Amino acid sequence: MRFEWLVGVLLLPCASLLAKKTTAAASSKWWSVAIPHRETNEVTGTAPVDEISGPSSSINRIKLLNKSQRKTVRSNSGSIHAIAAAVALAVNECRYQFRLRRWNCPTNTKATGQTSLFGKILLKGFRETAFIYAITTAAVTHSVARACSEGSISTCSCDERDKGPSGEDWDWGGCSDNAIFGHRFAKKFVDAGERGRDSRNLMNIHNNEAGRKTVLAEMKRECKCHGMSGSCTIQTCWMRLPSFRTVGALLKDRFDGASKVVFNNNGNPSGRGRQNPSDFFEPFNPDHKRPNSKDLVYFEDSPDFCERNPRYGTVGTVGRICNNTSLGMDGCDLMCCNRGYVSEMEQVKERCKCTFKWCCEVHCLECDYTRTVHRCE
Amino acid sequence: MRMPLTRPATSVSSVLSEGFIKNSDAAFAPKPTNPNKNLATKCIDPTESLLKPFVPWGKGACTRVRDFEEAVQKQIPASSIVFSVRMPHNGFEMSKLFQFMVGVLTLEIEYDENIHMEKPTVYLEETYSTENTTGLINYYLTTVRMKRAIVRGTNMPEPGAQYDCEPLSLFELSSVHHKHYLINIRLPVGEIDLGNGEKKLTNEDIGAIKDVNIVKSLRLVILMSMIGITITAITNKRVFAKYTTFQPFFMIKAPYKKKHGLSVKHASYSRWTIFCLAIVMSFLNFPLEWLTLIFEIPAMLLISDIRQGASYAMLFSFWIIFVGEHMMDQIERNRLGAYWQQILAIGTACCGLLAFDMTERGSQLINPFYSVWNSEQGAKLAMGFIILAGVCVFVYFFSLLFMVFCVFRNLRMKSIAFNSMPKNRKKYYQALVYRFRFFIIFSLFCAVMTIIFFIMSQVSEIYSWHLDDEDGPRIHYTSGFFTGVYGLWNIYVLAVLFLYSPSHKEEPLLSREMMTMPTIEFPLLSFLRHKRSSNAITNISYLQAVTHPQFLLPCEKVLDISSPPHTRSG
Numbered sequence: 001m002r003f004e005w006l007v008g009v010l011l012l013p014c015a016s017l018l019a020k021k022t023t024a025a026a027s028s029k030w031w032s033v034a035i036p037h038r039e040t041n042e043v044t045g046t047a048p049v050d051e052i053s054g055p056s057s058s059i060n061r062i063k064l065l066n067k068s069q070r071k072t073v074r075s076n077s078g079s080i081h082a083i084a085a086a087v088a089l090a091v092n093e094c095r096y097q098f099r100l101r102r103w104n105c106p107t108n109t110k111a112t113g114q115t116s117l118f119g120k121i122l123l124k125g126f127r128e129t130a131f132i133y134a135i136t137t138a139a140v141t142h143s144v145a146r147a148c149s150e151g152s153i154s155t156c157s158c159d160e161r162d163k164g165p166s167g168e169d170w171d172w173g174g175c176s177d178n179a180i181f182g183h184r185f186a187k188k189f190v191d192a193g194e195r196g197r198d199s200r201n202l203m204n205i206h207n208n209e210a211g212r213k214t215v216l217a218e219m220k221r222e223c224k225c226h227g228m229s230g231s232c233t234i235q236t237c238w239m240r241l242p243s244f245r246t247v248g249a250l251l252k253d254r255f256d257g258a259s260k261v262v263f264n265n266n267g268n269p270s271g272r273g274r275q276n277p278s279d280f281f282e283p284f285n286p287d288h289k290r291p292n293s294k295d296l297v298y299f300e301d302s303p304d305f306c307e308r309n310p311r312y313g314t315v316g317t318v319g320r321i322c323n324n325t326s327l328g329m330d331g332c333d334l335m336c337c338n339r340g341y342v343s344e345m346e347q348v349k350e351r352c353k354c355t356f357k358w359c360c361e362v363h364c365l366e367c368d369y370t371r372t373v374h375r376c377e
Numbered sequence: 378m379r380m381p382l383t384r385p386a387t388s389v390s391s392v393l394s395e396g397f398i399k400n401s402d403a404a405f406a407p408k409p410t411n412p413n414k415n416l417a418t419k420c421i422d423p424t425e426s427l428l429k430p431f432v433p434w435g436k437g438a439c440t441r442v443r444d445f446e447e448a449v450q451k452q453i454p455a456s457s458i459v460f461s462v463r464m465p466h467n468g469f470e471m472s473k474l475f476q477f478m479v480g481v482l483t484l485e486i487e488y489d490e491n492i493h494m495e496k497p498t499v500y501l502e503e504t505y506s507t508e509n510t511t512g513l514i515n516y517y518l519t520t521v522r523m524k525r526a527i528v529r530g531t532n533m534p535e536p537g538a539q540y541d542c543e544p545l546s547l548f549e550l551s552s553v554h555h556k557h558y559l560i561n562i563r564l565p566v567g568e569i570d571l572g573n574g575e576k577k578l579t580n581e582d583i584g585a586i587k588d589v590n591i592v593k594s595l596r597l598v599i600l601m602s603m604i605g606i607t608i609t610a611i612t613n614k615r616v617f618a619k620y621t622t623f624q625p626f627f628m629i630k631a632p633y634k635k636k637h638g639l640s641v642k643h644a645s646y647s648r649w650t651i652f653c654l655a656i657v658m659s660f661l662n663f664p665l666e667w668l669t670l671i672f673e674i675p676a677m678l679l680i681s682d683i684r685q686g687a688s689y690a691m692l693f694s695f696w697i698i699f700v701g702e703h704m705m706d707q708i709e710r711n712r713l714g715a716y717w718q719q720i721l722a723i724g725t726a727c728c729g730l731l732a733f734d735m736t737e738r739g740s741q742l743i744n745p746f747y748s749v750w751n752s753e754q755g756a757k758l759a760m761g762f763i764i765l766a767g768v769c770v771f772v773y774f775f776s777l778l779f780m781v782f783c784v785f786r787n788l789r790m791k792s793i794a795f796n797s798m799p800k801n802r803k804k805y806y807q808a809l810v811y812r813f814r815f816f817i818i819f820s821l822f823c824a825v826m827t828i829i830f831f832i833m834s835q836v837s838e839i840y841s842w843h844l845d846d847e848d849g850p851r852i853h854y855t856s857g858f859f860t861g862v863y864g865l866w867n868i869y870v871l872a873v874l875f876l877y878s879p880s881h882k883e884e885p886l887l888s889r890e891m892m893t894m895p896t897i898e899f900p901l902l903s904f905l906r907h908k909r910s911s912n913a914i915t916n917i918s919y920l921q922a923v924t925h926p927q928f929l930l931p932c933e934k935v936l937d938i939s940s941p942p943h944t945r946s947g
Contacts, residue, residue, distance in 0.1 A: 238414055
């Protein structure tokens with residue numbers, strides 16, 4: 001292994017040339033595990049992209065992973081379902097958070113496993129790209145931690161380190177803070193896709209970590225006292241996983257405050273030694289502070305996403321519904337890029353006056369509304 | 378002059394050093410309880426019968442739905458959904474090393490704009506099965522259980538976020554004797570007969586429950602010790618047990634020997650209390666929990682509660698009697714009747730808590746899901762018992778403080794006369810004052826340390842969960858403090874035993890002298906004080922009075938307190 005770096009240096013020009021075509025696809029290929037592997041691979045715009053199916057399809061799914069990801073999945077049986085659920089979670093959350101923006105987190109309608117779920121935007125270094133990486137990794141962390149507490153991943157442990165005089169890994173079948181395992185799993189699994197050391201890989205690795213950290217930082221401690229007569233002499237405390245909506249909202253905030261960075265040559269590009277990805281970049285504006293490990297970073301300014309652009313795989317905002325009174329991104333002026341909009345009166349049937357009965361029964365009235373809908377031209 | 382405390386001092390220092398070893402062990406001990414979160418699997422029970430357990434995984438696993446959207450699509454009614462948790466997870470087995478298991482239920486309720494919840498109450502039907510390698514062996518069913526799911530915090534930022542729900546205690550098992558435990562919970566909807574003809578609509582307003590979690594919490598049999606340090610802990614415990622068991626026999630021997638012509642009835646009450654305290658502490662230290670390694674003892678939690686209660690009661694009684702015997706006033710105190718108020722307070726508090734504990738833990742022997750707090754009357758009754766106990770303890774401490782104050786006042790008065798006393802007697806009283814001061818300071822120190830430990834354990838728990846210090850040392854302060862407090866009070870009792878037990882060594886000179894002229898000073902001193910104010914008596918005349926104790930002999934019966942004054946080797 002001593003000559004690995006030499007090989008790396010020699011092959012670096014070639015690798016970086018190749019990387020332009022391959023790494024993005026390779027690193028993001030794993031997202032396709034969430035897509036049902038059928039003849040008509042269709043992910044419609046609104047339907048949730050989750051389908052947990054039998055063992056035959058999970059073999060197919062594993063084929064979509066690279067070697068080290070496969071190894072991680074195989075050594076943690078049951079994790080593939082968690083990953084599939086994670087992708088669905090991430091896509092739904094991304095769509096929810098970006099429902100009012102020009103770029104509304106579109107996913108490919110044709111996902112054959114060769115192209116990426118989120119399209120060509122991943123080949124760039126936009127803010128949106130940063131968000132996609134962060135939210136998918138956060139989703140894996142969340143979903144794996146959850147699967148651990150359900151018992152569907154058998155290898156979950158509180159701590160992988162067998163250090164310490166008392167044997168830290170003394171968990172007797174699970175523990176309360178499975179998020180640590182989720183974090184570790186997501187790091188091993190997701191970052192395995194980023195094998196290169198170009199700027200985009202570094203950015204992705206940083207944003208992945210930001211996503212994972214956001215989940216962990218939102219863990220809440222809950223306690224219950226059950227000593228004699230309910231006193232707190234004996235107290236049980238555990239960590240509660242945040243709802244993914246909270247994580248999504250936080251990452252959206254981070255998206256809004258993401259830092260643009262430039263890459264320097266301080267780091268050692270061959271990746272030897274333990275180095276933070278953040279060692280390789282510094283803020284674009286030298287007056288800004290360095291992004292910390294929970295901040296999202298990007299290095300290319302986003303396009304306006306107004307028009308259809310096959311280079312990024314975006315469809316533009318033609319036909320999008322906008323809000324003519326809003327001054328925000330969902331306002332018609334901004335959303336339609338000053339192209340103007342068409343207002344129509346539409347009859348909308350909506351559920352209203354719902355009464356909810358646990359579980360699974362929602363009694364609603366159907367109300368007809370006449371509503372003015374504005375669509376971008 | 379040699380210190381009167383050489384023998385106990387060496388013993389105490391050895392005990393203290395042992396105590397420090399114990400505490401340093403404890404710093405690396407596991408958490409006092411080992412929490413473990415289980416997300417319930419949503420099984421489908423189309424028959425809605427409660428006769429069959431539903432297993433989430435393994436052989437005969439149930440049919441399940443992934444989430445409630447799926448259930449809505451498939452039109453599965455709420456009553457058919459069974460939340461099933463099998464503990465521990467696949468591939469693991471429960472260990473008999475665990476002393477008890479406590480279950481806490483947490484609900485994940487999603488915020489929905491359309492649903493308004495006002496004081497949501499959850500009605501649960503729970504079943505509980507135990508399982509050995511051969512399969513399910515027991516099946517218990519409890520049905521009626523109302524819980525108020527208090528939703529904390531109402532301002533929800535956006536739909537899809539979760540409510541902050543109060544965790545509900547679910548069950549308590551005093552003995553973890555089986556390999557697997559299976560819990561099934563249902564949240565039935567509809568009209569439920571509550572038993573006494575009263576009907577109630579259940580689970581109408583609990584909102585969009587997304588998931589049910591059960592946090593089980595386990596505690597080791599060998600409290601605050603774990604495999605790595607078990608051996609140390611065992612030896613420690615044995616040493617403690619040995620000291621506390623055998624020491625009292627040495628101590629109590631002396632008065633019975635009648636070497637000084639004493640009869641048993643002269644043995645002061647504090648001696649008996651010390652003896653009882655030693656016995657109770659030995660009982661507390663005796664590793665009775667280890668029996669659960671062999672037998673299934675569902676009453677173990679109850680037994681250990683009673684043990685703990687008995688030791689508290691004994692310690693409280695000891696304090697009051699010890700302080701009482703140092704009062705040095707005119708009241709006859711060598712009988713239990715003299716302390717009736719305090720004893721009554723302790724007794725009432727103990728009985729109240731015992732009654733409460735018997736209803737709570739006693740019922741859990743039959744039904745592990747039972748809790749007094751679930752029914753309104755039960756909660757009121759339980760609260761009543763606890764308030765009664767609290768008031769009694771308050772009264773007790775108030776009177777104890779008052780007595781301590783009196784003792785200090787008396788001691789201050791007595792110490793004025795020290796210089797004018799004969800040497801032996803002066804030494805005796807100085808020792809008495811010294812012992813008492815030491816005792817009070819030591820007790821105070823222990824109390825303060827306990828409070829500090831308690832606060833620090835609360836604080837450190839809050840800040841102990843860090844992300845970034847993954848490589849830093851992981852010390853579970855809580856259990857360290859827990860062990861620390863436990864060890865502290867053990868050392869305390871042990872030190873008290875050493876310091877205040879009667880010596881079996883002979884003190885011929887002093888003893889004989891004291892035998893012939895016991896307890897003269899107090900009436901004399903009051904007399905003296907009175908006279909001093911009028912300057913009618915001088916030190917010389919006082920000494921003369923002391924050297925002629927016959928004058929004051931009638932006081933002997935009244936002041937029994939110092940009748941057999943075995944001082945330390947002086």
